[in-house]
Amino acid sequence: MSEIQIKEFNTKDLEKVRQFAVTGMKFDKYVENQFALYFYSKIVAEMELKNSTIALGAYLDNELVGFVFARCNFQRLKYSNPKRNITVNFGNKLIDLFDNDDMAKTYDQANQTMLKQFMKNKPDGEITFFAVDPTIKHHGIGTRLLRALENKLHDQLIYVFTDSNCDYQFYLKKGFKTFDQINVTLDKDDQTPLTCFLLYKKI
Numbered sequence: 780m781s782e783i784q785i786k787e788f789n790t791k792d793l794e795k796v797r798q799f800a801v802t803g804m805k806f807d808k809y810v811e812n813q814f815a816l817y818f819y820s821k822i823v824a825e826m827e828l829k830n831s832t833i834a835l836g837a838y839l840d841n842e843l844v845g846f847v848f849a850r851c852n853f854q855r856l857k858y859s860n861p862k863r864n865i866t867v868n869f870g871n872k873l874i875d876l877f878d879n880d881d882m883a884k885t886y887d888q889a890n891q892t893m894l895k896q897f898m899k900n901k902p903d904g905e906i907t908f909f910a911v912d913p914t915i916k917h918h919g920i921g922t923r924l925l926r927a928l929e930n931k932l933h934d935q936l937i938y939v940f941t942d943s944n945c946d947y948q949f950y951l952k953k954g955f956k957t958f959d960q961i962n963v964t965l966d967k968d969d970q971t972p973l974t975c976f977l978l979y980k981k982i
Contacts (some may be wrong), residue, residue, distance in 0.1 A: 781840050783920060786802045788834035790858065792843040799910040822870030827908035828858045829867055835927050845911035845920040847928050851904035882965040890940045892976040893959040902935040903935035924954055932982040943974040950973040955980045
């Protein structure tokens with residue numbers, strides 16, 4: 780395998796971000812309609828990039844194989860622009876309109892409940908979006924991305940939202956601790972609860 784390079788994320792690769800999120804974060808488990816799945820994952824990718832101050836990509840032969848987005852307090856949102864802002868605002872309104880089962884709202888409320896308590900610790904920032912190409916495993920891509928992000932952060936308290944549908948154990952292995960967790964049921968036809976986590980680490 781060629782050498783994997785960690786460098787600033789190229790915004791032209793947002794389509795790859797969308798694809799990784801659908802599979803790696805199991806968006807397809809809650810959105811069955813393919814058009815709705817495409818639209819939802821596209822809006823999430825655009826929104827998380829818009830809300831980030833740092834965006835790093837892992838590239839293999841100039842192809843994106845992983846990414847990490849983060850937001851640090853008091854830093855400029857360098858990926859925010861009028862077109863992306865309009866896309867995200869319009870997309871969020873449509874998601875609210877078609878979220879008939881309130882799955883997105885239920886998930887967000889659980890995260891906000893945990894964050895309200897965690898904010899007492901005065902965190903410096905958040906990992907907003909993190910995924911690796913699900914077809915390439917056991918090459919340390921996630922580890923290298925996280926290490927590169929940590930090299931940009933010094934003496935900072937960061938947090939991340941994750942859940943039991945994702946590889947949340949990865950964060951625990953990298954020194955993150957669990958601040959809180961909440962079980963939620965998102966699908967009325969599947970009563971298996973999903974566990975939402977707020978994890979944190981002092982870099």
